Amino acid sequence: MINTLQENVSIILPENGLEEKLKQAKEENRKLSIKLGFDPTAPDLHLGHAVVLKKLKQFQDLGHQVIIVVGSFTARIGDPTGKNKARKPLSTEDVQHNALTYINQLSKIIDVEKTKIVFNSDWLDPLNLSEVIQLLSKVTVAQLMHRNDFNKRFTENTPIAMHELVYPILQGFDSIKIECDIEMGGTDQLFNCTMGRQLQEVHQMPAQIVMCMPLLKGLDGKEKMSKSLNNIIGLTDEPNEMFGKTMSIPDALIDEFIDLTTDFSMEEKESLKSKIENGENPMNIKKLVAKNIIRQYHNEEAAENAELFFNNQFQNKNFEEKNFDPVSISTLNHVQHKTTILELCHQLIKDLSKSAVRRLIESGGVQINSVKIINPDEEIVLTKEVKIKIGRRSFFELV
């Protein structure tokens, strides 16, 4: 069990903490509270979020209590410096709406019925200055300046507004309030989650375990998957979109996608990866990954259809690039202007029997104007510029 829970995890803090926490919970016969923070300004979930959510699901399947902390307090403040127009304050209704959208998407991965959803404005709104000062006094400036991005901005003289330094402390306060046992997040949340450990200790509570999942790279293969970078596969994307986007990732990203986005078993994952090493065309592996993803967020049929659709699209592209042998309509042996696909193909490829052509068509070997036609008896009007592909190597254009 512990192996599964640790699969794909980048950082567990402290190192043996998870094992001990689980043991403790078992001895005390209690559920662990597993926290994930959610920013209600960005309710569109993608495969990057799914990496963390699937880990939550594992805990949920073991009977533990997943708690989603909606950052309603900060969302309602927005960017008080007014510099970041994207972060304008949300109304309570906006927050509620976004949270619902989010929960709806969550249900694709975790059991929402068993999940506790809490809003941090419930305990942050009533905090008064005196309580804020007490909280701030537990943390030093130097600690906060150790956070990578703060440190970088400080040394580069990029302004850091004071309230930004306060947000990680508030996130830690959330952990106190929900009595969090394990806080989950991406590796970029390590610092903020550690703040929770520190504040819980000051408040004489057991410090939470921090579990950071790797940040899935986006379609560009460079930056982390993020809506603002327009490099995401959304959990609610249509199957064809999911397929096409997955096919578009750089080959170097395939291993990461196998590990973090599929629900293949460990053995299947290793087998796929070794196939690539042994020279298998990466495109074939990507197709398997793409179908696996669609199977998770839609269903088997959608996965199959998406592959077909993609293949059509893909071959379509090849189709247009070929050299077509011109065939004059007048040379074709027809009294009428209209004929069947079978007749047309049979006349173009004279060295195949009619039944062989029929089988070829039925097996998807014929395309008219880049559309696969699998009914040999479908009729076709013979007009100029119609393009016909028969089998792998024969390309004709009516003139």
Added chain:
Amino acid sequence: MINTLQENVSIILPENGLEEKLKQAKEENRKLSIKLGFDPTAPDLHLGHAVVLKKLKQFQDLGHQVIIVVGSFTARIGDPTGKNKARKPLSTEDVQHNALTYINQLSKIIDVEKTKIVFNSDWLDPLNLSEVIQLLSKVTVAQLMHRNDFNKRFTENTPIAMHELVYPILQGFDSIKIECDIEMGGTDQLFNCTMGRQLQEVHQMPAQIVMCMPLLKGLDGKEKMSKSLNNIIGLTDEPNEMFGKTMSIPDALIDEFIDLTTDFSMEEKESLKSKIENGENPMNIKKLVAKNIIRQYHNEEAAENAELFFNNQFQNKNFEEKNFDPVSISTLNHVQHKTTILELCHQLIKDLSKSAVRRLIESGGVQINSVKIINPDEEIVLTKEVKIKIGRRSFFELV
């Protein structure tokens, strides 16, 4: 007028701000609000505080509104890190009590009737987290780290708790709340007062003028006058204590004391300073300064008495160190054991006429056991070990 207001001031920010503010007030026919913050954990005022208070008095005399902001909010929080035991939280009653003590001392310098006393907990207590965040967002970390002490501690890795960074911002918020025109303080308050300017501007108010007075050095002549350094002359010190302490300052401090602690006119001050330059015994100048100080915080008579007391003490010290000529009581020409001071002295100094001795006594030239006796007819019982000083050079001891 502007010259008097600028006398002794170390820093005015912006440079011509005071002049303009005064002009403005005159044009708009309104009083300026002059702010001074007061820390109610330290209600014992000393001559260092008086430097600022006297400047306030000048504004008050011109008809402006002095506002004392009692830092009741922070005093009631104490030191939330718990490290500084001296800064334990004060109750509301403690704060009220200390404020009363303070106001009582204030009345030695400013007109308390015309002074507005406000408590910053009135507007800081009700602040909620959201309002705090809004406030903090107006200030950057880098700005705060420019404050000398923060900068020093940060580079030396001495912990700075986050709430410490917040206090200057709260002080600035006070200025917004009281619509401050001029904030007064010691030079060590420059940074905090400047914070007020910035926050007022963000709140679309005219920025306050900052006026910083020099920090008076303490009796040690090294550190600034501060109760915790035990180097103060308190405003409520007894006259003799004030005199003695003033006499104890290093000579190098006399000019500073003339400037900052006396109420001599500019001309008198310059004259005293040039006397020292021209070789006058510094002790004589210190006596003038000491008497001037006592005159301000007590009265003329107390000043004179303190000088006499000091002279006695001082000469007493010399007195004890002298060699006394032993005079056997039996050799003195008395039938009775008791005589007058005049008789006794006349018998001891035979070459002075009785009337000359009388004049000598009346002018303070005779001491018995280190006490100056100025009534020639006072009676004295002749006993062993009585010591008599007559004039400058004659010392006798009865044996």
